[in-house]
Amino acid sequence: MATAEEYLRVTGLHAFYGESHILHGMDFSVNRGECVTLLGRNGAGRTTTLKAILGLTGKRTGSIMLNGREVIGWPAHKIAHLGVGYCPEERGIYASLSAEENLMLPPQIASGGVSVDEIYAMFPNLQERRKSQGSRLSGGEQQMLAMARILRTGARLLLLDEISEGLAPVIVQKLGEVIRTLKESGFTIILVEQNFHFAAPLADRMYIVEHGRIVAEIGRDELEQKQALLHEYLGV
Amino acid sequence: MSEIFGIPIQAFMGQLMLGLVNGSFYATLSLGLAVIFGMLNIINFAHGALYMAGAMLAWMGLNYFGIGYWWSLLLAPLGVGLIGIVIERSMLQWLYKLDHLYGLLLTFGLALILEGLFRDLYGVSGLPYSIPEEFAGAYNLGFMFLPKYRAWVILASLLVCFATWFVIEKTPLGAYLRAATENPKLTQAFGINVPLMVMLTYGFGVALAGFAGVLAAPAMQVSPLMGSNLIIVVFAVVVIGGMGSILGSIVTGLGLGMIEGLTKVFYPEASSTVVFIIMAIVLLVRPAGLFGREK
Ligand SMILES: Nc1ncnc2c1ncn2[C@@H]1O[C@H](COP(=O)(O)OP(=O)(O)OP(=O)(O)O)[C@@H](O)[C@H]1O
Ligand SMILES: [Mg+2]
Numbered sequence: 001m002a003t004a005e006e007y008l009r010v011t012g013l014h015a016f017y018g019e020s021h022i023l024h025g026m027d028f029s030v031n032r033g034e035c036v037t038l039l040g041r042n043g044a045g046r047t048t049t050l051k052a053i054l055g056l057t058g059k060r061t062g063s064i065m066l067n068g069r070e071v072i073g074w075p076a077h078k079i080a081h082l083g084v085g086y087c088p089e090e091r092g093i094y095a096s097l098s099a100e101e102n103l104m105l106p107p108q109i110a111s112g113g114v115s116v117d118e119i120y121a122m123f124p125n126l127q128e129r130r131k132s133q134g135s136r137l138s139g140g141e142q143q144m145l146a147m148a149r150i151l152r153t154g155a156r157l158l159l160l161d162e163i164s165e166g167l168a169p170v171i172v173q174k175l176g177e178v179i180r181t182l183k184e185s186g187f188t189i190i191l192v193e194q195n196f197h198f199a200a201p202l203a204d205r206m207y208i209v210e211h212g213r214i215v216a217e218i219g220r221d222e223l224e225q226k227q228a229l230l231h232e233y234l235g236v
Numbered sequence: 237m238s239e240i241f242g243i244p245i246q247a248f249m250g251q252l253m254l255g256l257v258n259g260s261f262y263a264t265l266s267l268g269l270a271v272i273f274g275m276l277n278i279i280n281f282a283h284g285a286l287y288m289a290g291a292m293l294a295w296m297g298l299n300y301f302g303i304g305y306w307w308s309l310l311l312a313p314l315g316v317g318l319i320g321i322v323i324e325r326s327m328l329q330w331l332y333k334l335d336h337l338y339g340l341l342l343t344f345g346l347a348l349i350l351e352g353l354f355r356d357l358y359g360v361s362g363l364p365y366s367i368p369e370e371f372a373g374a375y376n377l378g379f380m381f382l383p384k385y386r387a388w389v390i391l392a393s394l395l396v397c398f399a400t401w402f403v404i405e406k407t408p409l410g411a412y413l414r415a416a417t418e419n420p421k422l423t424q425a426f427g428i429n430v431p432l433m434v435m436l437t438y439g440f441g442v443a444l445a446g447f448a449g450v451l452a453a454p455a456m457q458v459s460p461l462m463g464s465n466l467i468i469v470v471f472a473v474v475v476i477g478g479m480g481s482i483l484g485s486i487v488t489g490l491g492l493g494m495i496e497g498l499t500k501v502f503y504p505e506a507s508s509t510v511v512f513i514i515m516a517i518v519l520l521v522r523p524a525g526l527f528g529r530e531k
Contacts, residue, residue, distance in 0.1 A: 054425045055424075055425075056421050056424075056425055075424075075431075076421070076424040076425050077424045077425075077426075077427050077428055077429045077430060077431075078427075079425075079427075080425060080426055080427030081427050086422075086425045086426070088422060092419060092422045094414065094415050094418050094419060095418065096414045096415075096417070096418050097411055097414055097415060097418075101411045104408065104411070105411055105412070105415055105423075105426065106426035106427065106428075107426065107427050107428060109427055150426075153426075153427075
């Protein structure tokens, strides 16, 4: 895509948890409006990549250009204000907050977020359960809430970690539709996925992560010819 | 009817009121401890010393600068809160990742230093602080005389405790606080400045202690030791109520104050130990405290 502008460029990113060295020089980029997926085996370092972008790991080195700015040294609470929304792997629904409080918690960081009415139209269950305590929601409801609450804020880059994990097929399908809608309205999305069959139809490009590095990049039209790579790294 | 269980109603109600006054202090202090513990994971042993500092600041304000009770009620807690913010920024912030024990030891050391400082300056004999004239005298309730200042202490403490509870449990700011208490990293990833909130929370928690100190100044002797006398009971209250529960610390504080007062009526010998006896029983039956959640 020659015309596309980069929203995120990660170069030579190393990240640590305490003494453990987890990312060993990640290099990749995401263009505005693109949906990119990070695939890889368990423990490959995909969650850590998202956390490193957000400033949630320990020490980091290398470069993270976000929306034209170098953010490698920034504290976590400033990074969100560049338009980043995060849906964590463990969903991160606050048990001590009601569903509605969870939804309203992330502060508005830019105009143009999805309105609460639209969100409730997208996820009718959440409206029914809005007075429930976060800890009382089902896994599927928690996942929808974790997605919904970052749409409200005006974030334009969504970091979504394993949103299809452990959910019933209908809900996975529903989430797929939501992602498609979001793409159409111009969101930039990084999907970390285990589920190749969920990610493949949604992604414009795929990166394969192994041992804290990008080991392959596959464009949407190269799926056929790079079948062997996919088989080697992911077993699909 | 002029007697309850063979005790003159005047004496009974008088002790109950006094118990409620003490309970108000327990509630305000243990509430501050609970808020601080929830957010910072630190058991603030300096709480008693900062309560004392609140009373001392009120006394100093009056005697050196002619600042009266009402202004002190506002300024002394602000001063104590500011001291708290300096403590948090310069020392506590480096301890969050370590065991509770480090924070406890540091704040214990700070308490000793603060108390030592005021002891050196003012001795231990206690300084007088007179009741503001609006509250001189007592209400005649028919069955008892209620000193106006005691009524004010109870009312003011309840208002402050209720307002704190309301802000934490019912407002968007409180939702930030609860979220940051539960999952600070994620909350920060949403763009909320958690380190700032932690600093302000500590400042607010100790300002509550400073507020209680100003309330106490006319009711008790202002003395460098007033904090350490009280804080032991307050920690027992916190253990009974369960660390970290907002409502629990308020209810337990008031309740134990009243139980203490009633013990003075029925079995005065036990009045200074009854809280600790209850603590032992609660620890046996519910180790996490009455309102605490087991981890
Ligand atoms: N908090 C932590 N402290 C130390 N090591 C960690 C921590 N979190 C993850 N790791 C290690 O970092 C490596 C990468 O983990 P990461 O969670 O990024 O993998 P992943 O690709 O997301 O895989 P998964 O499918 O399991 O989610 C793993 O070896 C893991 O053990
Ligand atoms: Mg992961």
